[in-house]
Amino acid sequence: MRARNGDKINLLFNVTPAVLEDYRDPILAALQRKNIDARAGLLGEIAPEDVDYIIHATGGPITDFAPFINTRAVLSLWAGVEKIVGNATLTQPLCRMVDDGLRQGMVEWVVGHVLRAHLGMDRYVCEKPRAWEQHVPPLATDRSVTVLGLGELGSAAATALAQLGFRVTGWSRSPRDVAGVRCLAGTESLAQALASAEILVGLLPQTPETIDLLNAERLALLPKGSFIVNAGRGTLIVDDALIAALDSGQVAQATLDVFRTEPVPADHPFWSHPGVTISPHIAAATRVSTASEKITENIARSESGEPLLHAVDRGLNY
Numbered sequence: 001m002r003a004r005n006g007d008k009i010n011l012l013f014n015v016t017p018a019v020l021e022d023y024r025d026p027i028l029a030a031l032q033r034k035n036i037d038a039r040a041g042l043l044g045e046i047a048p049e050d051v052d053y054i055i056h057a058t059g060g061p062i063t064d065f066a067p068f069i070n071t072r073a074v075l076s077l078w079a080g081v082e083k084i085v086g087n088a089t090l091t092q093p094l095c096r097m098v099d100d101g102l103r104q105g106m107v108e109w110v111v112g113h114v115l116r117a118h119l120g121m122d123r124y125v126c127e128k129p130r131a132w133e134q135h136v137p138p139l140a141t142d143r144s145v146t147v148l149g150l151g152e153l154g155s156a157a158a159t160a161l162a163q164l165g166f167r168v169t170g171w172s173r174s175p176r177d178v179a180g181v182r183c184l185a186g187t188e189s190l191a192q193a194l195a196s197a198e199i200l201v202g203l204l205p206q207t208p209e210t211i212d213l214l215n216a217e218r219l220a221l222l223p224k225g226s227f228i229v230n231a232g233r234g235t236l237i238v239d240d241a242l243i244a245a246l247d248s249g250q251v252a253q254a255t256l257d258v259f260r261t262e263p264v265p266a267d268h269p270f271w272s273h274p275g276v277t278i279s280p281h282i283a284a285a286t287r288v289s290t291a292s293e294k295i296t297e298n299i300a301r302s303e304s305g306e307p308l309l310h311a312v313d314r315g316l317n318y
Contacts, residue, residue, distance in 0.1 A: 009052040009303070011040040012068075014060030015077070022288050023055065023077065023295075030296035036303060053299055054092070058083055065090045072302050075295050077286055079153070080233070082206035085317050094312040095298055098152050099291050106284035110157040110201055110231060111164070113255045113279075117199055117227035118143055118166075122253070140165035146197035148213075149204035149232055150176040150183065151318070153284065157203060169193050173209065173316075194221040202230035202237070205318040216241040225252045231283035234259035239270070246275040257283040 011027070013020045024040050031038045039046075040055075048067035056062075057077040065074070066089045073093045076084070081096045116122065119137045123129065143166055147158040150172040162168040162180035170178055171193035175185040184193050190213075194200070200222060204210045214237040228251055230236060239260065245251040256270065257279040270276045298308055312318060 007037050009038045010046050010050050011038055011053050011055055012046050012051040013040060013042055013055045014062040015057040016059040019057050023292060026288055026292040027295055030292050034296060034300045036300060073308055075298055077291055081312055085312055093308055095308050095310050096312055097286055097291060097294060098310045099286060099294050101287035101290035102284045103153060103156050106153045107156050107160045109283035111160050113229045114145060114161060114199055117253060143198055144196045145199045146193050147201045147203060150178060154203035169196055191221055194218055197226055198223050199227045202232040204232045204236055206233040206235050207317040211235045212238050219245045219250060224250055227252055228254040231257040243269055246273060257281055
């Protein structure tokens with residue numbers, strides 16, 4: 001399938017200038033390696049009716065997608081699409097980023113912070129007690145971990161934790177099958193998943209069903225003194241409910257990589273709370289080299305008439 005405008009296809013970047021600088025040349029070079037000739041630009045450099053594909057990232061200037069009547073797909077550079085999926089003008093296919101580098105980064109971050117909680121590393125690394133106090137942690141086989149969300153990232157993290165020996169439960173909206181993981185699905189099983197979560201990992205996307213999912217009532221279902229590691233979306237946990245659970249000892253510690261407002265406001269109690277570790281949304285960054293290949297692969301598939309990979313289900317919002 002050839003582009004409408006001669007042999008070149010037109011890529012419109014709906015991104016910030018910094019993202020354009022990072023991605024334009026690698027994507028064009030990757031397309032060239034697949035013998036696909038393309039030009040890329042910003043709004044104003046390519047007429048809306050001539051745009052074949054839109055490369056999208058949060059912060060781009062385009063919010064009205066209606067003029068792009070010939071655009072074959074909107075390809076997101078990020079895994080999360082909650083800020084665009086509800087846009088009523090977006091009628092073109094939308095694809096989210098599923099990237100090996102992003103997946104590996106998330107697995108490493110989650111495993112690292114689960115082990116940090118499991119081993120009680122803060123006691124010796126951060127607190128540095130001036131006393132010979134031996135606190136021997138349990139083995140992984142004696143610790144229960146629940147992963148909320150069994151998509152690409154959640155399944156990979158759950159598998160890695162199970163391979164380390166943790167007793168891993170995974171919970172998702174719809175049934176999943178992950179080797180070595182006890183998989184639960186649906187609202188009716190959420191309480192069961194939380195009740196066994198000595199360490200709770202949040203990797204759910206943002207949907208109407210997941211916003212404020214972990215409220216005071218559900219945090220109370222966790223084993224007392226549990227740990228929370230959230231790298232999914234900041235709207236998963238009610239902030240005030242988490243602070244109250246930390247103050248009461250219901251939750252021992254929370255490591256948070258995602259927040260309702262980013263950067264976190266200077267006066268937010270998370271900054272000063274001794275039970276909260278703030279990680280500035282770095283758990284799973286999209287890497288230019290691998291993400292460019294994924295964008296290119298989808299364009300090549302579309303140009304060959306093959307189905308797009310990782311198309312977003314508008315009914316599920318991911």
